Amino acid sequence: MVTETAGTAGTAERFEVRRDVAVPPERVFALLCDPRGHVTIDSSGMLQSADGEPVRAVGDAFVVHMDRQALGDRPMGRYDVTVIITAFEQDRHVEWTISGTIQPPLRHLYGYRLDALPDGGGTRVASYYDWSGIDPVYREKGVFPVIPEAALRATLGILARTVEHPA
DSSP states (O other): OOOOEEEEEEETTEEEEEEEESSOHHHHHHHHHSHHHHHHHOSSSOEEEEESOOOOSTTOEEEEEEEGGGTTSSTTOEEEEEEEEEEEETTTEEEEEEEOSSSSOOOOEEEEEEEEOGGGOOEEEEEEEEOTTOOHHHHHHTOOOSSOHHHHHHHHHHHHHHHHSOO
């Protein structure tokens, strides 16, 4: 099974990590389009549950019930966010932003790109977090990134375990 980390790329306002998993892209993509899949693979501990149907296009949305206490950085407690799909290419790319109680919207982006490995050897999964487009009011507060690069890497580990060894 191919499960090693394939690399990292980042800038001052974007993290990207990659990992090879031993399943085809469509299997990974199905997990990433399912709101409950996001909760299943989350390494931050903030995502508690989700409501909604699997996403199929830009503009689709679902609700995630969050608990910021898991990070221990801000006294936000429990709250809900709406995940809004901003990019969608079947079995290749899904990206989203969130809208919640904090206004104006944060405008940070999360996403996954999937590339089939040669000879049916699985999928290279790239996970990214981009806060380059955040509202200036949040940039001045210095609270970004919300999630560290290590959390993206840990989430990819959970994703690999989830798709390679389903219950």
